[in-house]
Amino acid sequence: MTETVAVHPVDPFDAHALNAAEGLDSVDPAFSHVLRITTLFNMLPIAIGATVLDVMVVREVGGPYGLLTVLAWLLGVIAVVTFPARRAQRWGFKIGEGQLRVARGWLFRTDTIVPFVRVQHIDVGQGPVERWFGLSHLVVHTSGTHNSTVTLPGLHADLAAAMRETIRRHIQTDFA
Amino acid sequence: MTDGAAALPSDTAPESVEWQRLHPATLALAIVKLGPRTVNFLPALAAIGIAGKWIYVLPALGAFLLISLVVAWFAWLRFRFLVGSDEIVIESGVFSRQHRTIPFDRIQDVGIEQGLIARALGIAKVGFETGAGGDKKDEARLDAIGLDAAQALRTTIRAHRGDTVPAAATPTSGEDADEATASPATEDRLLFAMSPRRLLIAGLFNFSLAALAVVGAGMQLFDNLLPFDFNIFNPVDWFDLAERYGLEQWIVAHRWVAGVGALLSLLFIGFASGVLMMVLANWGFRLTREPRALRRTRGLTTRTDVALPVRRVQAAILVTGWLRKRFDWHELRLQSLARDGEKEKDHQVVPFGHLSEIDPVLGEIAIRRPDAAQPWEHSHRVIAAGGLFGALCAAAGGTIAMLLGQPLGGIGIAAGALIAAVTLFSARFHSWTDLPEMVAIRRGWLKPKTTLLPHASVQSVDLKSDFILRPLGLATLVFGVPGGSALGSHEIPAIPLATAQALRTRILAARSRA
Numbered sequence: 001m002t003e004t005v006a007v008h009p010v011d012p013f014d015a016h017a018l019n020a021a022e023g024l025d026s027v028d029p030a031f032s033h034v035l036r037i038t039t040l041f042n043m044l045p046i047a048i049g050a051t052v053l054d055v056m057v058v059r060e061v062g063g064p065y066g067l068l069t070v071l072a073w074l075l076g077v078i079a080v081v082t083f084p085a086r087r088a089q090r091w092g093f094k095i096g097e098g099q100l101r102v103a104r105g106w107l108f109r110t111d112t113i114v115p116f117v118r119v120q121h122i123d124v125g126q127g128p129v130e131r132w133f134g135l136s137h138l139v140v141h142t143s144g145t146h147n148s149t150v151t152l153p154g155l156h157a158d159l160a161a162a163m164r165e166t167i168r169r170h171i172q173t174d175f176a
Numbered sequence: 177m178t179d180g181a182a183a184l185p186s187d188t189a190p191e192s193v194e195w196q197r198l199h200p201a202t203l204a205l206a207i208v209k210l211g212p213r214t215v216n217f218l219p220a221l222a223a224i225g226i227a228g229k230w231i232y233v234l235p236a237l238g239a240f241l242l243i244s245l246v247v248a249w250f251a252w253l254r255f256r257f258l259v260g261s262d263e264i265v266i267e268s269g270v271f272s273r274q275h276r277t278i279p280f281d282r283i284q285d286v287g288i289e290q291g292l293i294a295r296a297l298g299i300a301k302v303g304f305e306t307g308a309g310g311d312k313k314d315e316a317r318l319d320a321i322g323l324d325a326a327q328a329l330r331t332t333i334r335a336h337r338g339d340t341v342p343a344a345a346t347p348t349s350g351e352d353a354d355e356a357t358a359s360p361a362t363e364d365r366l367l368f369a370m371s372p373r374r375l376l377i378a379g380l381f382n383f384s385l386a387a388l389a390v391v392g393a394g395m396q397l398f399d400n401l402l403p404f405d406f407n408i409f410n411p412v413d414w415f416d417l418a419e420r421y422g423l424e425q426w427i428v429a430h431r432w433v434a435g436v437g438a439l440l441s442l443l444f445i446g447f448a449s450g451v452l453m454m455v456l457a458n459w460g461f462r463l464t465r466e467p468r469a470l471r472r473t474r475g476l477t478t479r480t481d482v483a484l485p486v487r488r489v490q491a492a493i494l495v496t497g498w499l500r501k502r503f504d505w506h507e508l509r510l511q512s513l514a515r516d517g518e519k520e521k522d523h524q525v526v527p528f529g530h531l532s533e534i535d536p537v538l539g540e541i542a543i544r545r546p547d548a549a550q551p552w553e554h555s556h557r558v559i560a561a562g563g564l565f566g567a568l569c570a571a572a573g574g575t576i577a578m579l580l581g582q583p584l585g586g587i588g589i590a591a592g593a594l595i596a597a598v599t600l601f602s603a604r605f606h607s608w609t610d611l612p613e614m615v616a617i618r619r620g621w622l623k624p625k626t627t628l629l630p631h632a633s634v635q636s637v638d639l640k641s642d643f644i645l646r647p648l649g650l651a652t653l654v655f656g657v658p659g660g661s662a663l664g665s666h667e668i669p670a671i672p673l674a675t676a677q678a679l680r681t682r683i684l685a686a687r688s689r690a
Binding site for chain 1: 513642
């Protein structure tokens with residue numbers, strides 16, 4: 001886009017440097033809590049399962065009892081405490097000039113642009129965890145097979161609704 | 177948007193407003209379909225048989241068939257459709273009713289398909305392509321109505337879609353699938369046809385070892401059932417054959433003859449199956465230009481008649497092979513909003529032709545092939561990294577296996593080396609070029625593919641980078657294009673970041689195609 005590439009290498013551990021360098025807005029900070037709770041719900045069963053396995057199997061066969069439990073819970077805690085904040089910061093978006101831009105990820109970064117005129121229809125969704133923090137996610141559908149849906153999470157509910165209205169005004173029935 | 181629930185027969189045009197049913201012969205099709213389904217019933221039959229009550233087997237089977245037929249009949253009775261002045265309404269379902277309204281405006285294409293039995297009965301399956309990016313299972317279809325009714329329905333819908341061109345309505349009266357040849361159509365120009373000779377050549381290039389595997393497996397399976405006890409893949413059988421004719425002494429002296437015999441029959445089956453598949457699929461292939469669409473009829477047993485609206489074409493893909501390229505043989509596929517039948521995602525419009533024959537077809541859809549002078553830019557060779565990693569894994573696995581005393585690990589090392597060589601070699605064949613109105617992407621060495629993608633077809637653009645590409649200042653562009661292609665997504669891998677950003681801006685600036 002019009003933004004020039006940063007001359008200095010971007011510090012990957014700086015919260016906003018990445019998005020600022022690419023001219024993107026960051027998502028709502030509360031999104032990191034959403035990610036954290038989702039991760040918690042994912043990791044808890046795995047950690048419990050590992051503990052059960054440890055007690056039921058490893059102890060019976062005389063293996064290194066306790067190792068699996070400690071490892072599983074440690075990894076779980078790390079996954080819940082550290083990564084969600086960083087993952088949330090890696091999401092960026094920009095709305096304007098007749099197009100929506102969504103960027104995500106760092107190790108594998110994808111920067112998607114969807115012109116408003118190419119949008120078929122729009123969803124604004126809200127999961128139970130998102131509702132606690134007053135957040136929504138915006139889903140844009142295009143007719144392309146690749147990228148048939150582009151999702152942008154971590155938007156304040158009002159902002160998501162406003163963005164939907166902005167995009168909707170641009171959708172023309174291009175089919176004839 | 178038309179509300180799906182509120183379409184009463186009273187508000188539509190007065191002329192042809194009446195509910196219609198599917199062709200009664202559809203019931204005959206239902207009986208045919210029952211055949212394979214009877215298999216589901218076998219466990220029950222077996223249970224009855226094991227219980228020792230053989231006397232109930234026949235009545236049970238009869239009851240099952242009767243119930244199935246009654247269900248099919250009810251489904252037929254409860255399925256009705258109505259062709260209004262600007263929409264088609266379909267009501268279906270025995271217990272849960274479904275009411276669906278499809279405005280003609282939303283119908284991209286009407287496909288007519290006839291299987292072998294359907295042709296004998298003179299009926300055809302009609303499918304409506306509505307173009308949404310979703311699944312095929314949601315498509316509306318009439319299975320099945322009379323062939324003449326199907327053609328009349330398509331004419332009605334097409335006439336509506338292009339109401340400014342009344343000449344579009346070709347006078348359809350014939351029942352033959354080759355009706356296009358009979359009608360005095362001045363509008364319909366023949367663009368491409370496959371002569372039997374061309375089919376033969378194409379089939380020879382279609383040499384298929386896949387079919388060979390199937391035949392081989394079949395031979396193994398039915399070895400004992402064949403009237404002749406002879407497996408052509410087995411050199412021992414060739415020895416036996418020679419022995420029978422008293423050639424034993426000679427054969428033992430010339431063992432290679434048996435090998436040559438097996439090889440020759442292998443080659444013969446490969447070529448024969450290639451020709452057979454080509455003939456089955458493309459017999460009587462005709463591509464004609466209608467006022468707004470390209471129309472393709474083809475097939476020997478299953479004859480299909482597909483119309484591809486020109487404005488719906490999103491991209492063109494030229495496929496060839498390393499050998500057929502030498503002889504200037506190419507295949508042209510068009511990616512469109514509508515899909516081609518059940519399996520194929522893109523439309524094969526020229527199965528086998530010279531570039532000089534393909535160019536006029538491309539001209540019809542306003543796509544120009546880049547000429548020889550066009551400079552092509554190459555992707556960075558780092559795209560081989562993925563394949564090299566795979567090769568490394570294979571080699572490492574092989575080495576470990578060998579260290580553990582398993583001599584077969586050598587295969588892993590050899591495979592790793594082979595994969596690495598092929599990856600490195602084919603990485604040189606990724607290239608792209610930017611033309612004024614479109615971007616062209618070339619890839620592949622064994623099967624070179626050239627994608628011609630008009631800027632206006634691009635719905636979204638991804639700019640991807642990862643921990644390998646970023647330090648090299650590279651990025652990959654992936655394009656979202658309507659209508660899938662069997663040949664994968666459209667992407668330009670590993671080009672300089674600044675180039676990628678500039679190209680993205682240029683493509684997104686294009687106006688929508690239509």
